[in-house]
Amino acid sequence: MSPARTSRFRAALARPGGPALGTWVKLPVMESVELLALACFDFVVIDLEHSAMNLETAYRLIGTANHLAMAPIVRIPTLDGGIAQRVLDAGAEGIMLPHVDTVGQAEAAARAVRFPPLGARGVGSTSRAGAWGAMDRAEYLRFGQEEVVLIAQIESAGAARSAGAIAAVAGVDALLVGAADLSTSEETTEDDPRVVELIASAIKACTAAGKPIGNAGAPTRRSARAAIDAGYAFTMLGNDAGLLGSAAAAAVREGRAASGDR
Numbered sequence: 001m002s003p004a005r006t007s008r009f010r011a012a013l014a015r016p017g018g019p020a021l022g023t024w025v026k027l028p029v030m031e032s033v034e035l036l037a038l039a040c041f042d043f044v045v046i047d048l049e050h051s052a053m054n055l056e057t058a059y060r061l062i063g064t065a066n067h068l069a070m071a072p073i074v075r076i077p078t079l080d081g082g083i084a085q086r087v088l089d090a091g092a093e094g095i096m097l098p099h100v101d102t103v104g105q106a107e108a109a110a111r112a113v114r115f116p117p118l119g120a121r122g123v124g125s126t127s128r129a130g131a132w133g134a135m136d137r138a139e140y141l142r143f144g145q146e147e148v149v150l151i152a153q154i155e156s157a158g159a160a161r162s163a164g165a166i167a168a169v170a171g172v173d174a175l176l177v178g179a180a181d182l183s184t185s186e187e188t189t190e191d192d193p194r195v196v197e198l199i200a201s202a203i204k205a206c207t208a209a210g211k212p213i214g215n216a217g218a219p220t221r222r223s224a225r226a227a228i229d230a231g232y233a234f235t236m237l238g239n240d241a242g243l244l245g246s247a248a249a250a251a252v253r254e255g256r257a258a259s260g261d262r
Helices: 008-014 030-038 055-067 080-089 103-113 128-133 137-147 157-161 163-167 179-185 193-208 221-230 240-261
Strands: 020-025 043-047 071-075 094-097 149-154 174-177 213-217 234-239
Touching: 008 020, 008 043, 008 071, 020 030, 020 071, 020 213, 020 240, 030 055, 030 240, 043 055, 043 234, 055 071, 055 080, 055 128, 071 149, 080 094, 080 103, 080 128, 094 103, 103 149, 103 163, 128 137, 149 163, 157 163, 157 179, 157 193, 163 174, 163 193, 174 193, 179 193, 179 213, 193 213, 193 221, 213 221, 221 234, 234 240
Parallel strands: 020 043, 020 234, 043 071, 071 094, 094 149, 149 174, 174 213, 213 234
Antiparallel strands: none
């Protein structure tokens, strides 16, 4: 019998002294995932919503993350086309779905991610997720039902007000607040007191429902501290492209400054 697997993302959430730390992957190269694993991120979210990455590239990045013992989550743009099933059978530990505004949308997402009788995901145990058929089908099914995570993004005022009900949907494992989209939908900024209050209420409602909630912020100690203080269980620290750009800009500044040392 195949040994039971556990979700690295869930393990990171359960670790004392959180939050779990992740970042977005927007560059279509395996080296990004390798470097993020070497940096000891708990998880990455491979972004198929806001990048030009294709499914085959995401498939390779998922495999790289798994081989390096870092949890791969994939943000898909939509449920259309069976993309959730394909990504999960590629070995992703979970799905993040943007713009989940209603309980009905959350229920549809849960159906796409879970096997019957909880959902409608098809059985593909000869895929990577099933160790190409070498894994017991029972373990493949158990992992899909019990370990795979579904993260619903809260990105509108309506979603924030419904956060508790969305979090309570069977098969939804966590929420992520998209403050940029939420504030833009309200035609204001993220520091507007109305937006701050909406987000605070969403955090409170999600926590009361017994589900973890996360956010996306800057790759700084201050941002991580703010996430902890707000009650987030996981936080996204920038993205691979931004981290590379910041390091490159810092290197150039240091190099230019050296000319003044002569």
